[in-house]
Amino acid sequence: MDHESRIANLFYPQSVAVVGSTSVGKIGYELIRQILDGGYQDVFAVNPKAQGVFSVPGYDAVIKIDRPVDLAVIVSPTATVPGVLEDCGQAGVKAAVIITAGFSEVGNSAGEAEIKRVAREHGIRFIGPNCAGFVNTGHHLFPTLETRPPAGGVAIVAQSGAVGGVILAWAKEYGLGISKFVSYGNRVDLNEIDFLRYLADDAETKVVGLYIESVTDGREFMQAVRECTRHKPVIVIKAGRTRSGRRATLSHTGSMAGADAVYDAALRQCGAIRVHTIEELFDLCKGFLYAPSPQGRHIAIVTNSGGPGVLAADRAEDIGLDVAEPSPALKETLSEFLPSHCALKNPIDLTVEGTEDGYRKTLLAVLQEYDAALALNIATPYLDSVSLARGVCDAAEQSGKPVVTGFLPERIVAESIAYLQERGVPNFSTGERAVAALAGMADYGESANQRVGEAASERVIALSLNRSFADSLNRSIALEPEAMAWLRENGIPVPDLRFATTPAEAVQGCREIGYPVVMKVVSPDILHKSDCGGVILDVEDDEAALAAFEAIEKAATGKDLRGVVIYPLIRDGQEVLLGLSQDPQFGPVVAFGLGGIYTEVWRDISLRVAPVDRVEAEAMIREIKSLPLLQGVRGQEPRDLDSLADVLVNFSRLPFRYPEISEVDLNPVFLFSQGLVVGDVRVIRRN
């Protein structure tokens, strides 16, 4: 049975057994009531007393049920769960939802291992344990205690049942159609990756909202999101961003949260849209479900009152939308039908006298020029808002472009909101929230356009390190001459260099390089060469070379001194740094920045899950704030960013070509107006 049909057994069972007490007030009782209320009838109750409830017959084992059971919903006590699964297996149950808690989240890893074993033995796929169940509105199936939402195109996948529950409750209250909801709890079997893969092809799902605190496998996760975003937007909350947030995720899921900056990069790389609050997730799902995505960032705001229009415009510009003034031609058009007291800039203020026809005509006119529009109506109890909503909906339909609304305050315009909803125009509780949704939608529009050129292959054939470099790495830190040679082999420019073990060799090496030179200590014991006097800059002649050699010998007293390495002295290079490190969730990660104060104080670093292709490498370079320093501010020459991008691509592949490598720092790299060269290198092998 393939992956998807297994999950199909979960979502589309022909019959369901609820295993657990059905006494009044017990979870089994409430679950069965919820399932029946939701319109699903093929339910059986299983508990030691064989107690039925409502119209549902009771049995004391699943195997006793005289019909095949596809899905078991388990809420029986923790200790009984392995036995229940055994019973299910014998009865031919294909999928289970284990709502029961008390496993790894409270330290009971043995119990968790046991249920995993039993389920695997019988080929049962399951969600949970310690989860809040799921919803499949298309199958009228609600095995969960959370609110039953209306049907529609949004799937919610949540590592936290409570976060999911809030979204479902809002979906019912504020009108958001849900296709599927899954709370996957401790994800012992099915996890976020499985559900993303399933939802990518689920015809009932148009938008995926995901709440995660950690991922099972970073690379697989990225692949699954990438597949999904090819077909539909994926909006993600990754919680546990901060120190205390991370501590909390550790305690309540027992999972290790990766460094947040890496998650941030990974999510962007696979086309997900990251948000930080449940409200943002909800709003963005709503926007995507009911409106097309803007093909650009020019938005018009049409309002009937000034202040809320200004607030929406402020927020829109804060988050990268462009609230430009209408063209003279458009102003001319608008002035033909709008009264003279209306402001024709943007926001376009129809004033409190704005009419149905005013909204309709204005929106139709501006949508000829803008990518999307926000229609604001700040109502008083004495205003006929429904007619305004009609004008807005007509314009949205006729234009085919994204139109969102901010009809408020909510209670006063309840009727209009219902009308907007019915005609498929998404309304938000403030104009600020409406433009935030538009911005997220524009992000997706953009990344959808970019995705064509994307996807550097992550499978690169692993090469062996050459003998001397491997030897050099044996003490886990590579020696500089070997590391430089290795970089050169891999397409990364290094300076001409000489290795010397005696004063005479050193002088000879200096002469060959040509004065002035730099002389550095080579010792597996010395990681920070400058700090101990192991780097002598600007060696100008033979005499200085001898002195430098002597000084380095002295600095390395008591250390395993292998010799010195000699480089030409480099001037006028702009220093940058390239780094490779290992993230526990995502593996190799590549970083770029200017080093020194720019990284230490300003944290001005760009980061990607490695490897990166040429397009992504260029994006990394462009995204640092110090970019003007490389482009030539204040009369300096612009630096060779083309070569830098090439090197970044080669550099990012190193951990895949050489799986023994753990970390590489190139710091500094000297970047010239033509070309670049590595100034220092540090390589650390895997343990």
Add this chain to the structure above:
Amino acid sequence: MDHESRIANLFYPQSVAVVGSTSVGKIGYELIRQILDGGYQDVFAVNPKAQGVFSVPGYDAVIKIDRPVDLAVIVSPTATVPGVLEDCGQAGVKAAVIITAGFSEVGNSAGEAEIKRVAREHGIRFIGPNCAGFVNTGHHLFPTLETRPPAGGVAIVAQSGAVGGVILAWAKEYGLGISKFVSYGNRVDLNEIDFLRYLADDAETKVVGLYIESVTDGREFMQAVRECTRHKPVIVIKAGRTRSGRRATLSHTGSMAGADAVYDAALRQCGAIRVHTIEELFDLCKGFLYAPSPQGRHIAIVTNSGGPGVLAADRAEDIGLDVAEPSPALKETLSEFLPSHCALKNPIDLTVEGTEDGYRKTLLAVLQEYDAALALNIATPYLDSVSLARGVCDAAEQSGKPVVTGFLPERIVAESIAYLQERGVPNFSTGERAVAALAGMADYGESANQRVGEAASERVIALSLNRSFADSLNRSIALEPEAMAWLRENGIPVPDLRFATTPAEAVQGCREIGYPVVMKVVSPDILHKSDCGGVILDVEDDEAALAAFEAIEKAATGKDLRGVVIYPLIRDGQEVLLGLSQDPQFGPVVAFGLGGIYTEVWRDISLRVAPVDRVEAEAMIREIKSLPLLQGVRGQEPRDLDSLADVLVNFSRLPFRYPEISEVDLNPVFLFSQGLVVGDVRVIRRN
């Protein structure tokens, strides 16, 4: 009659005339209905037909009313308003609300001038025109079409009636008590400053929420806010922050919005708390009204589900709250009564099994150690949330410390929210919004503590410029030698210098200063000296001095060359910049930064409305992100920040001592480990 008793006539009239048509559906009709529904009976209708409505008698002029009228609410057509005011004046009306629009906001400045004249002639104080009226719940008076809110301690003052209307509607829906609301429209007479002054002493008002797009007078505004914040928190939205937002405020109020960074500085300097959205304003007002302000930033989060706790913790740390782990002693205490499956880190997760007693005891315990707590309850329909609310309220009362709640989703916990509200514990729609409110409250707690040492005198005796400097300024840009001398007189260290007009004088000057020196052109025609070759660095001997003089003469060909100025060559100074400029709303503004890339690319500048005292000057220095560069990163010596702060204080006073001065740039200033010295100066006089 003093200022406050005039405004008292507005808020506490003995009788009210509503001037305008009272036909069904007209604004006058709706207004009278609203006023009557609100519980105020002493109303008269005034219109040409002398038409009464409901129980209200009609007259054809205010003067015909047989009782004294204190307040007129005017909704008659634009053109009639001056005549109505004349009638009011003759009838002895003391205050008016001019809701009628059609004045300066649509270009009718003449009409506006006319109503101003008539009102002044009769001593009538008024709000509007083009406003949404006001509310005084304490007097049961609602001359507005906006929602009638419940009574309580929050005053809302709004330049936008619609923004105010949204807040009033939310106040009713989500439970926020309002003392007064004022929409002041075109603020031809009474403005935000008047209302802030009134509210500072208004016993019914505990919190002030302000929405502004611009201010009438920046300095007066700051003074009024400062007076108010001595007694109660002032929360401000300043809209029109962005390019398009500003364009919108221009079109709908005709007022010039100052540069946003200056508003930001000014609001902080006078102790206001700035927020950016209506939701934030609403939440913060609610927090302040119902909970004491935290005396620090350590908060505990007590929750019954993981995900929402993590999201709240993330947001809390993002905005500067500290969600630290409990001390071992506190953990010990908690473990005595909490079940072992509870997470005792922070967030403290009571799990779905959390009880009334669990919340009560946990909150009481944590509030011994933390400054404030958030209690989260993510409810399902099957949970008894009211008992949890009881536990929370008990703990809030007994501890006396700030406790806020996030009981959600709203519809499911409606009963608990009502309970929390009744017992005065503020509930927010998400945990994220709850901690945002706590953060704002902690800001106020902090600024309240700091305010003791604050308030540099803004009144400094104006001095005359000395003759030669004044002469030098006659062409609006001062010459460098005079400007340097002037700085020295005012306590700002400048280098030793010589002015020379001939090659011989130049050589003599260089010798007196001591080689190496810097030679610069002195010409009123040359503003950017370096760009035209007018600065010669590192002049090493007499020969070089002659060559430099010649080069400068050549560079100044065709310009009014006055001579050269000679300074010692300065090395090793960290370059910083100090600037003074004029803001249209706030007058002199002082800026500090590191210059070059730090200001151009990073926008790393601190800004204050001038003058600043020593404490504020230190804060300016501390707040730049590049501070580590001045404190001595990477083995450099720390710079003399004490002297810098002294100079900043003196510098910030210059525009007050010398009102003729408009702008001063000291760039660079060389900052040493001991002392500092100005490297270049540019002074521009007022036109």
